[in-house]
Amino acid sequence: MSAKKPQEMKPSTAAAKLGVYLPATPEDFRSGTVTRDELDELQRTPPEWLTTLRREGPHPRGVVAARLRVSTSGLARAGITEPLTTAQIAELIAAPPEWLLRERRTFEQVRREEQRIAERDAARAAGDAAE
Numbered sequence: 001m002s003a004k005k006p007q008e009m010k011p012s013t014a015a016a017k018l019g020v021y022l023p024a025t026p027e028d029f030r031s032g033t034v035t036r037d038e039l040d041e042l043q044r045t046p047p048e049w050l051t052t053l054r055r056e057g058p059h060p061r062g063v064v065a066a067r068l069r070v071s072t073s074g075l076a077r078a079g080i081t082e083p084l085t086t087a088q089i090a091e092l093i094a095a096p097p098e099w100l101l102r103e104r105r106t107f108e109q110v111r112r113e114e115q116r117i118a119e120r121d122a123a124r125a126a127g128d129a130a131e
Contacts, residue, residue: 008033020053021060021083058083074103
């Protein structure tokens with residue numbers, strides 16, 4: 001019986017799981033595949049390039065949106081299509097433009113509505129289980 005082949009993923013998938021912007025990663029990371037074990041090792045003991053990318057950026061849209069407390073759709077509506085660095089994100093937070101304040105309000109309203117629906121559904125499920 002042959003040894004089990006390790007599960008591999010594309011660099012884009014690995015970058016997403018690591019929360020980094022793929023074009024900013026080293027060439028050897030972008031050009032090959034990443035095994036599940038290699039990904040686990042990168043998460044356990046990140047190399048300097050990964051630590052630096054996570055700290056300084058550029059960051060992928062999902063990370064930018066989370067740090068600004070808006071949705072990725074909100075970034076798109078504001079015309080933010082390029083990755084941002086940590087310094088650029090800090091500038092936006094320090095002096096938030098009107099679009100950022102508006103998108104934060106929208107994002108919070110959506111979160112509250114999602115929470116309300118989840119609570120309603122949980123109450124219905126509890127009621128159904130009690131019957």
